[in-house]
Amino acid sequence: MxxxxxxxxxxxxxxxxxxxxxxxxxxxxxxxxxxxxxxxxxxxxxxxxxxxxxxxxxxxxxxxxxxxxxxxxxxxxxxxxxxxxxxxxxxxxxxxxxxxxxxxxxxxxxxxxxxxxxxxxxxxxxxxxxxxxxxxxxxxxxxxxxxxxxxxxxxxxxxxxxxxxxxxxxxxxxxxxxxxxxxxxxxxxxDVDPENAWRRLKPRRHTAKYLAVFRAVAAWRERTAQMRDQPRGRILKDEAIDEIATQTPADADALDRLRSVPKGFSGSRFGPDLLTAVREALKDPEAYAPVIEKAKGPSFPAAGAVVELLKVLLKARAEDAGVASKLIATVADLEQIANDDNAKTPALTGWRREAFGEDALKLKRGELALVLDGSRVRVVEVRRAPKAKAAAQ
Known part of the structure; x- marks a missing residue:
């Protein structure tokens, strides 16, 4: 050939x-x-x-x-x-x-x-x-x-x-x-814009100082990796970005004390440039820090249980349709639905709402129930008894 x-x-x-x-x-x-x-x-x-x-x-x-x-x-x-x-x-x-x-x-x-x-x-x-x-x-x-x-x-x-x-x-x-x-x-x-590199990572804090340094170090690593045509991880590991943003080292000694930073890193060709990026971010962290929404966890005591029920419903509906459940919804989608009936999630729009989302809301309202039928979970409608009329005065 x-x-x-x-x-x-x-x-x-x-x-x-x-x-x-x-x-x-x-x-x-x-x-x-x-x-x-x-x-x-x-x-x-x-x-x-x-x-x-x-x-x-x-x-x-x-x-x-x-x-x-x-x-x-x-x-x-x-x-x-x-x-x-x-x-x-x-x-x-x-x-x-x-x-x-x-x-x-x-x-x-x-x-x-x-x-x-x-x-x-x-x-x-x-x-x-x-x-x-x-x-x-x-x-x-x-x-x-x-x-x-x-x-x-x-x-x-x-x-x-x-x-x-x-x-x-x-x-x-x-x-x-x-x-x-x-x-x-x-x-x-x-997108390979270094200024957006932080989006691929998971910031663990939400203070302006932390986020500004987090963004600056991620951008520095991205630019360096692109210019040297080396994998990001060979320049600096992801966990080091989080530790640097948390500790905000101001000099070479402070940088070398971080556990996730390679020994002698401050004296390498990368150290001075990295410290410069940290200092620049700290000049005005409020202006440089990205604005992100805090990830919503369960906002009420039963939300965790609701997510678990939604997982079972998703699996049941995916099996009924013969579709991979991951195509319909993710755990993050389920967490959003558990907290908000009007959550802006793909699982509540288009064909996904028809295949799963509408039933998810019904399950939350108590209009559907999950029943174990042998080794299979069935989804059944809940018939509510009509409310008794108040006695005539």
Whole structure:
């Protein structure tokens, strides 16, 4: 098998993709030692065309394929697409419209986060050869076996897509997946602005001083990781950001006394810049601190019990519908519903409200009950006796 290694070959292949009903896409990349993912291979398959593209080939320009990804007339099919979408978003080619077969599998009753090989096994009755699974995709040349393994990721995907889409259309659940794809292709999910890096973490306090330093250190780490093209964790661990924000070290000695900061960190090339970031944040913490809402825990004594009941209801309704419960609601959604009937949560909007949210509110009002029927939980309506009329005076 010969991969595409020139811009002319790529342009000719992309001409074949124009007018296709869809194109299945996958990537192979490396990022264990880098901040930015290193794109090593692109696989693409449509009903009448398929190819492996070598992004590392000298002089190749990926623009013809990126234009296909941007073409909203051609649906793009991925499996577990988030990291692939991140790569193409970095290349200014957000793939829309997108269909993620892992999310579709959740809606079709194949469980939560079903693996690609498991979905192929269950739907196509094919066992994927995994012998090339741990290939170093950055090494050249790649063998025919490695290229065939990579291409199979999209040839099987091209077979799965019509089957899954048809199944969801028949069950009236295609819109469920479409809703998820809107979120998956939201560029905000892939924001790499250092000033927003704190959002990926979990601040443990809410004072202005803590939050200002927390944001500043997270931004410093993000900028440093990007400039050096190193993983964030190699620059500074997440727990160190929290400890620095809590202790606010003002000098090298104070920084070195922190348990989560590597020994001798203050004397490294990073130490002085980090301390400068802390000092800058402390000049006006009220102005620099991000404004965040405190996470709402149970706000009344029975709220914890309500959340547990909602978990059982969610599991029951997911089993009834043959859907992965994670697709319908998260524990955070349940906590919000337990505290507020009008909570701004996806579980109380659209198809999720119909599948679960409305019943969740009924359960809170005592209009539904959970009954154990053997090994299965049933949801039953509660018939309330009419209130007795007051005796005539």
């Amino acid at each position: 010969t991969p595409i290694t020139t811009t002319a070959e790529l342009a000719a292949f992309c001409d074949q993709l124009k007018g296709q009903p869809f194109v299945a896409v996958d990537t192979e990349f490396m990022r264990e030692t880098t901040y930015w993912p290193k794109l090593c291979l692109i696989q693409a398959a449509a009903p009448s065309a398929e190819a492996v593209i070598d992004p590392l080939a000298e002089g190749i320009d990926l623009e013809p394929f990126l234009a296909v990804l941007r073409d909203e007339a051609i649906p793009k099919v991925f499996h577990a697409a988030r990291q692939d979408v991140e790569i193409f978003n970095n290349l200014k080619a957000m793939p829309r419209p997108l269909f993620d077969t892992q999310v579709a599998g959740m809606a079709a009753g194949f469980g939560e986060q079903i693996a690609y090989d498991a979905l192929v096994r269950q739907m196509l009755k094919i066992e994927i050869d995994k012998s090339s699974r741990f290939t170093d995709w950055a090494r050249r040349p790649l063998t025919d076996a490695q290229l065939s393994y990579a291409l199979a990721d999209v040839t099987h995907l091209a077979e799965l897509f019509p089957m899954l889409r048809g199944r969801l259309e028949k069950e009236g659940r295609l819109a469920w997946v479409t809703d998820e794809m809107v979120n998956l292709t939201d560029p905000a999910n892939y």
